[in-house]
Amino acid sequence: MAKSSTKKKKPAARSKARTKRSLMSRVKRLFIFGGLAVLSLIVVATFAVGLMNPPTTPYMYSEGRRLGGVTQDWVAMENIAPVMARSAVAAEDANFCLHWGLDVNAIRATIDRGGNGGASTISQQTVKNVFLWHGRSWARKAMEALWTPLTEAVWSKRRILEVYLNIAEFDEGVFGVQAASQHYFGVNARDLSPTQAARLAAILPSPKNRSASNPSSFVRQRAASILDGAATIEADGRAACFED
Numbered sequence: 001m002a003k004s005s006t007k008k009k010k011p012a013a014r015s016k017a018r019t020k021r022s023l024m025s026r027v028k029r030l031f032i033f034g035g036l037a038v039l040s041l042i043v044v045a046t047f048a049v050g051l052m053n054p055p056t057t058p059y060m061y062s063e064g065r066r067l068g069g070v071t072q073d074w075v076a077m078e079n080i081a082p083v084m085a086r087s088a089v090a091a092e093d094a095n096f097c098l099h100w101g102l103d104v105n106a107i108r109a110t111i112d113r114g115g116n117g118g119a120s121t122i123s124q125q126t127v128k129n130v131f132l133w134h135g136r137s138w139a140r141k142a143m144e145a146l147w148t149p150l151t152e153a154v155w156s157k158r159r160i161l162e163v164y165l166n167i168a169e170f171d172e173g174v175f176g177v178q179a180a181s182q183h184y185f186g187v188n189a190r191d192l193s194p195t196q197a198a199r200l201a202a203i204l205p206s207p208k209n210r211s212a213s214n215p216s217s218f219v220r221q222r223a224a225s226i227l228d229g230a231a232t233i234e235a236d237g238r239a240a241c242f243e244d
Contacts, residue, residue, distance in 0.1 A: 042131075042147065049130055049163070050155045057129050057167050060175055071183070072175040077162040077242075080177055080189045083230060084197040085161055086239050088168075090229030091201035091222075093122040097157060097241035101148035124148050125205075126164045157241040165189075170200060170207045184213040198223040198230065 053074050056064070064070045077085070089096045095103055101123040120128075127147045132140055151160065170180035177200065178189045185196050192200070196212070202223040203210035210219050233239045 042150070045131065046147070046151055046154050050151075050159060053166070054130055054163075058132065059129060059134050059169075060167065063169075063173060067173045070173045070175055071179040072166070073178040073182075074166050074176065075178040075189050077158055077165075078244075080162075080165060081192040081197055082243060083194045084177060084189060084192050084200065085165065085242055086230035086234055087194075087197040087201035087226050088165060088204070089122065089161070089239065089242070090233055091198075091204060091226045092125070094229060094233060094238065096122050096161070097238050099123075101152040102145065121148070122164050123152055123160050126160050126167075127151050129167050130163060158243075161242045168204060170203065170212070172208050174207075180212070184211075194227060194230070195223065198226040201226050 060070055060072065093103070095105075099121060101121060103121050124144055128134070128140070128144050131147060132143055155163075166176040166178075168177070169175055170177070171183060174180055174183045177192075180200055181187050181189045181192055181196070184200065185192070187196070199212040199215055199219065202215070202219045203212050210216065212219070215223065
């Protein structure tokens with residue numbers, strides 16, 4: 001009778017093992033298909049924003065909810081003063097035309113300083129502002145680091161800078177260089193003077209604590225440095241990738 005009982009248990013054990021393997025296989029397929037679906041959405045979203053201007057961003061939307069609305073007027077790159085584009089690059093990412101989205105040298109320098117100071121390129125900031133959320137979580141930084149090279153591969157440098165200048169925050173509830181130009185100086189983005197452009201660039205990335213129209217001594221000094229930097233990158237060719 002003992003032998004008969006043992007024989008009856010073996011098929012049940014084999015059936016249980018097959019069920020477990022089947023379940024694991026289904027879970028594995030679910031993860032693979034889910035990952036492919038997320039990747040497909042990322043690729044589609046990247047191509048879409050490369051061709052069409054995003055109506056809003058996650059941060060802009062949240063600020064709009066908090067403030068009851070924001071100001072933004074999208075302008076094409078040809079309607080932005082060239083000195084504004086050069087000033088933004090000089091201020092935030094002087095090697096913008098030389099890297100593929102991640103500035104490895106800047107990252108190494110930041111690590112050598114013990115992690116103090118930013119190493120985010122304009123491309124990284126654009127990806128974060130358009131597609132992701134603000135914050136310092138490792139998950140967000142990892143997604144940003146992976147998404148940025150894809151964006152660099154799909155968009156031109158000129159498109160990246162155009163999107164960046166149109167979604168950057170320049171004051172509380174003021175997004176994009178056109179709204180900022182009107183807000184601070186009462187002019188259109190294409191009519192910005194070199195000094196005005198440098199001051200707008202100088203208030204990044206802390207626009208809520210700085211003013212372009214009523215600059216502190218720090219903003220004035222930073223703007224003067226940006227003026228020199230913008231002239232330098234124009235002269236040495238580091239502005240060629242985004243200028244006609």
